[in-house]
Amino acid sequence: MVQDSSWNSDDDLDFEIDNFQSSPPSSSSHVDTSSDHMFAKLVDMGYSVDVIARAIEENGPNAETCAIIDTISTYSMNCEASSSKTNTVAHFIAMGFHEEKIIKAIHEHGEENMEQIANALLLSSEVSGDMAEEEDIDWSESDDDDEKDPESFDSCTQLRHMGFSALEASLAVQRCGDDVSIADLADFICAAQIAREFDEFHTDPEEQKPRQNINKRRIVPRRDPITSANAQPLSxxxxxxxxxxPNESVFITHRSLPAIARGPPYFYYENIANAPVGVWETISRHLYDVTPEFVDSKFFCAAARKRGYVHNLPISNRFQIQPAPKLTIQEALPATRRWWPKWDPRTQLNCILTVHASAQLTKWIRSALEAHPGEPPEATKRKVIEQCRRWNLVWVGKNKAAPLDADEIESLLGFPRNHTRGGGISMTQRLKSLGNSFQVDTVAYHLSVLKPLFPDGINVLSLFTGIGGGEVALHRLQIPMRTVVSVEISEVNRNILRDFWEQTNQRGRLIEFEDVQELTNEKIVELMKRVGGFDLVIGGSPCNNLAGGNRVSRSGLEGEQSSLFFEYCRILEVVRETTMEMRRS
DNA sequence: GCGAACATGAATACATTA
DNA sequence: TAATGTATTCATGTTCGC
Structure with a gap:
């Protein structure tokens, strides 16, 4: 039940925005930590008394308003409390609109008509110019120049004549650049509006904060070529x-997702973290300036796997699939325990690659150790450990180190046993396919936020599917896959995915393509109309030309295979545009 | 022709030391 | 702070045997 507003003065609005920003209030700000006052304010915001009481109880009577709002928002994420109406109000408040006008718009258009509410609010702010963000943003800080150039001003004027607010128009010009057509700028704004609507219940509170300093860094048009000269270093x-x-709350953080990046659809892109300098800056720039999430899978399993993930998924309320894998070699591969030398300090494996050590190396290790009946000399130990690290060898007998077999790798990477076995696949190919795949537990942790959002199933566009790491993650999360459109060049991998689909009795449709280039823009639109659009576009493009192990053609994103990243971008963009068109019609 | 086995460094980040 | 050392890395191309 939304109550009448009693805090619609500019001071109060500023106070709330400050708190959403999690920045310490300035000495001049009006900060009232009295729980009574806060209680009244939260009631005014539309939250129910029960929910507020529960949140205050959890956070303590001296908690700040922002902490309470965060907690309440968490309840709504969990679908345990808080009505959609309170979320609607809070959502638009977070966008910087006055509550009084929000309530009025809801009364006029009905709570379910989010787009009409947004339009009414934008129109209202256009007339009165009272959006808080417009007052707060220091537009003069663009480091291009201190004065708006006439062309940008013309674009802004045209957009305002089309009915968009000054804020929306300015933001669009800033984000897309001056050389973009009015139609594209209008599309940008519509995308942001739809994204905000869609994200209402799907993003965490931090992500819904107004980005007051959105223009305080250089905005490079996404279509600009990226060179090492203009790439910003990404550490x-x-x-x-x-x-x-999981289980390390000290590392849980928040992020600001650029408005343009918000779904629908959700996207999830993966590649190796240790790519040549400048590669991740380029990837991020082409994926709507989303900051990559770099994760080492050694926190999810017994093997390292340093990867970068660019995605627009919510990051609150993630959970790990169970049973959680063992984090040490000795626990994950208990048979090695008996033979593990005391002088080998390894407890975790390095990254699982696509090839394994030669028999010559393991033979050399055995000979070197057997040459000394007792403990080997330090130099020998050092050399053996170095090779064990280099080739991920484990101890399978006395003085006997061996590469991991495919079954062990499947287990470490979170795949079901025998996932890649059978169907005439060779051991070499099996190791290659596994070495190129996702670590399922890691990806599932990120995708877990989709489970409450798609209880009736999800439509997935899976690019560079490989052996189906994303599909296995969704399956293990028990997220029904209504449709999976999979694109995978390797016949062997396609067979593995098809086997998985049949073996796990999937009820949804699996539609397969060989080549991303086969997936033309027209084909994508046709597919989307056929299946009802995509909820998730997932994939990790080839890393061949980025990987450190490649001594021959580590040529970066322009390399023969790795340049397919741009196909991911193309396809994602078409899916986003088509999604918008489908929602408009 | 295919699969298995093998030899082939360098780029990069981070830690240590002077 | 710069130099040096250490660790890590979703690989490719060639040869050989079946």
């Missing part, structure tokens, strides 16, 4: 825990 986190890992 890898240490420890590589992304936006959070």
């Amino acid at each position: 890898l986190p240490n420890p590589m825990v992304g936006f959070g890992i």
Whole structure:
């Protein structure tokens, strides 16, 4: 039940926005930590008394308003409390609109007509110019120049004549650049509006914060060629825990997702973290400036796998699929325990690659160790451990180190046993396919947020499917796959996915393509109309030309295979545009 | 022709030391 | 702070045997 507003003064609005930003209030800000006052304010915001009481109880009577709002939003994410109406109000408040006008718009258009409410609010703010963001954003901080160029101003004027607000128009020009057509700018704004609507219940509270400093960095049009000269350095986190890992709440963090990046559809892109300098800057720039989430799978299983993920998924309320894998070699591969030398300090494996060590190497290790009946000399130990690390060898007998077999790799990567076995696949191909795949537990952790959002199933566009790491993750999360359109060049991998589909009695449709280039724009539109659109576009494009192990053609994103990343971008863009068109009609 | 086995460094990040 | 050392890396191309 939404109550009448009693805090619609500009001061109060500023206070709320400050709190949404999680920034410490300035000394001049009006901050009232009295729980009574806060209670009244939250009631005014439309939250139910029960929910507020519960949140205050959880956070303590001295908690700040933002903490309480976060908690309440968490309840709504969990579908346990909070009505959709309160979320609607909070959502538009977070966008910077006055509550009084929000309530009025809801009364006029009905709560379910989010788009009409948004339009009414935008129109209202256009007339009165009272959107908080417009007052807060310092447009002069663009480092291109201090004055708006006439062309941008013309675009803004035209957009405003089309009915968009000054804020929307300015933002669109800033984000897309000056050389973009009015039609494209209008599309950009519509995309953002639809995304906000769609994201109402799907993003965490932090992601819904107004980005007051959105223009305080250089905005490079996405279509610009990226060169090493203009790429901003993107450092890898240490420890590589992304936006959070299971059971380590100290690492749980929040992020600001650019408005243009918000779904629908959700997208999830993966590639190796240790790519040549500048590659991730380019990837991020082409995927709507979304900050990559770099995660090492050593926090999810007994093997390292440093990967970057660019996605627009919510990051609150992630959960791990069970049973959680063992995190040490000795626990994951208990048979090795008996033979593990005390002088080998490894407890986790390095990244699982596509090839394994030669028999010559394991033979050399055995000979080197058998040459010394007792403990080997330090130099020998060092050399053996170095090779064991290099080739991920484990101890399978006395003085006997061996590469992992395919079954063990399947287990470490989170695949069902024998996932890649059978169907005439050779061991070499099996190892290659596994070495190129996702670590399922890691990906599932990120995708887990989709489970409450798609209880009736999900339509997936799976690019560079490989052996189906994404599909296995969704299956293990028990998210029904209504449709999977899979694109995979390798016949062997396609067979593996098809086997998985049949073996697990999937009820949905599996539609297969060989080549991403076969998936023309027209074909994508046709497919989307056929299956009802895609909810998730997932894939990791080839890393051949990025990987450190490649001594021959590590040529970066322009390489023969790795340049297929741009196909991912093309396809994603078509899916997004078509999604918007389908929602309009 | 196919699969298995094998030899083939360098780019990069991070830690240590002077 | 710069130099040096250490660790890591979803690989490719060639040869050989069946």
